[in-house]
Amino acid sequence: MxxxxxxxxxxxxxxxxxxxxxxxxxxxxxxxxxxxxxxxxxxxxxxxxxxxxxxxxxxxxxxxxxxxPSNDEWALPHPREVRSPIRVVIVGSGPAGLFCAYELARHGIASRIIERGKRVQPRRRDIALLNREGLVDADSNYCFGEGGAGTYSDGKLYTRAHKRGSVRDVLEILALHGAPPEILVDARPHIGSNRLPKVVTALRERLEAVGVEFHFESKLARILEEGRGRERRVWGVELADGRSFEADAVVLATGHSARDVFEMLDQMNVTLEPKGFALGVRVEHPQALINRIQYGADAGHAALPSAYYRLAATVEDRGVFSFCMCPGGWIVPATTEAGAQVVNGMSLSKRDSPFANSGIVAAVEPADWEAQGFDGPLGGVRFQQHIERAAYEAGGGGLRAPATMMTDFVASRG
Ligand SMILES: Cc1cc2nc3c(=O)[nH]c(=O)nc-3n(C[C@H](O)[C@H](O)[C@H](O)COP(=O)(O)OP(=O)(O)OC[C@H]3O[C@@H](n4cnc5c(N)ncnc54)[C@H](O)[C@@H]3O)c2cc1C
CATH class of the missing domain: 3.30.70.2700 (Alpha-Beta Plaits)
Incomplete structure (x- = not known):
């Protein structure tokens, strides 16, 4: 025995x-x-x-x-009351900004988060307008506002990246603030777009309670700096409405979509390096089809969630792969600019929409966009904008996503 x-x-x-x-x-x-x-x-x-x-x-x-472990033992140490004057400004209240403030507060260091968008509740109204009428508010949309792109994201909490960091700690912090505790054990943890706003609000309230300051509808316009060469030093930020805050450290947590911030950095002669990214389309199928393919005769069993898939291939030396697959989800307009179309996917915690969707993307490198005449450190951003504007036109305006059958697209008939 x-x-x-x-x-x-x-x-x-x-x-x-x-x-x-x-x-x-x-x-x-x-x-x-x-x-x-x-x-x-x-x-x-x-x-x-x-x-x-x-x-x-x-x-x-x-x-x-x-x-x-009981939830008293999760995510220790907790943020503690910050009594020192605030000398750190964090720009952006997305996952990176929130977790930065959280980590600083664990060490008793105060910070101030400035965020161009609105709190979760008023942001919800702008997103409803975006969905219903195709009206884009450049500061309040699926990407900008309290919680950043994370708030109305799907909340799939897994990654292909090998730089894992302290994943368990992040999951415990989320569970402590209202995410379902199953995320601590599920191989494919998921929160759902209906629950994320509550988690983000709870995180903000926890941080406010220990002295972290939040300023919404406060857009960074300029980073204040002095000195030259090795003496060059950041000493604060100026907002679009003219207010300014001094700081010993400014953390830029403005995410992937804040193109104006990249422009600002370029104008400040900050060294920017282009890097490759993945570009593609979103494919949508009946969820029942994916369930049948993945679960066979067991499809429909009450214990099984909507099925997931993952695809990867190399085509002419280029990686092509599925990305951000959303079982039982929805395709949403994720643009931050009027006259441009870009889509993303999300699902509610039950993942019960009759559709599955997934990004099908190809890796693109600076050489790809340079070959099309988009040069310089921001060439990749201009390349994205070019494609997003073309997608908007192809959809006939009004944020209707251009659509075709995947088989036609693959056969270049779309
Ligand atoms: C619909 C959708 C679904 C997604 N699904 C998933 C998923 O399932 N799993 C996953 O891991 N990822 C998902 N993502 C991606 C994920 O949301 C992002 O990777 C993540 O939010 C990045 O975090 P971040 O803090 O770096 O930046 P962001 O979340 O982009 O936050 C940046 C913040 O900075 C603010 N900001 C920008 N410029 C300024 C300025 N000048 N002044 C002040 N504030 C500024 C913005 O308003 C924003 O709130 C999804 C995204 C979307 C839109």
Whole structure:
């Protein structure tokens, strides 16, 4: 008989009907370890994934010995009250800005977040106008406003990047602020666009309670600096409405969409380097089709969420891959500029729309846009704008996304 040690996770598989049954889980663990069930200590789920590779879809579960950490033990240390004068300005209240303020507050360092967009509630109205009437507010949209592009993003919390950092810590902070605790164990953690605004609001309230300042509808216009060469130093920021804040450190957390910030940095002679990105289309299919392909005869089982897929290929030495696949989701207009169209995908926590969508993108490099005459450090941004404006025109204006059948697109008939 084997001893049940604290160290190694216990790997088990559960049939779909057993997924929520703690007795079935313990029975599978006992069988795996060849011990009587009654000899098993308390077990906790460390990780849960769907395994749809075989004839029958099942759950792959890793178990640990001992109780699950209670939420008092999550995300320690907590932010503490900041009493020092505020000497750090963070520009942007997206995930990067919020987590920067959070980390500083854990060390008792005060910061001030300035954000061009509005708080979650009024921002919601601007997004409704964007969806209904195609009206783009350049400072309040799917990308700009409290919580940044993160607030109305899908909240898929997994990445292909290998630079993982402290992923568990981030997940615990999100769970502590209202994200479902399942994100701590699911192999594909997901929050959903309906829950994210509450999480973002709770994070802001937590930070405000310890002394972090938030300024909404406050757009950075200029970084204030002095000195030259090695003596060059940032000492504050000036806002578009003329206010200014002094700072020992300015953190630019303005994200990917703030093109005016890139322009400003270029004009300040800050060294900018272009880097490759991925560009493509969004493909939409009936979710039932994806469920059938992925789950086979098990499609429709109550224990199974809307199915996910991931594709990757190399075509003529270029990486082509699916990106940000949204099971049971929606395609949304994510432009920040009038007269331009760019789409993204999101889903609600239940992932219950009848459609799946995914980005299908190709890697593009500076040489690709330089070949089309878009030069300089901001050549990639101009290339994006060129394509987004062409997409707007192709859709006939009014933010209607141009659409065609994927088969026609692949065959270049679209
Ligand atoms: C619809 C949608 C779905 C997505 N789904 C996912 C997903 O499922 N999983 C995932 O990991 N990622 C997803 N993303 C991407 C994700 O949201 C971004 O990667 C993330 O938000 C980047 O965080 P950030 O803090 O760096 O920048 P951002 O979130 O872009 O935040 C930057 C903030 O800076 C503010 N700002 C910009 N310029 C100024 C200025 N001059 N002055 C003051 N403030 C300024 C902006 O208003 C914004 O609030 C999605 C994005 C969208 C739009």
């Amino acid at each position: 084997r001893e049940v040690s604290e160290g190694d996770p216990i790997e088990i598989y559960l049939a779909l009907d057993e997924a929520q049954d703690p007795d079935a889980m313990r029975a599978a663990a006992a069988k795996k370890l060849a011990v009587p069930v009654e000899d098993l200590p308390e077990l906790r789920v460390l990780r849960r994934a769907i395994d749809a590779r075989g004839k029958h879809t099942r759950f792959h579960v890793l178990l640990g010995v001992g109780p699950s």
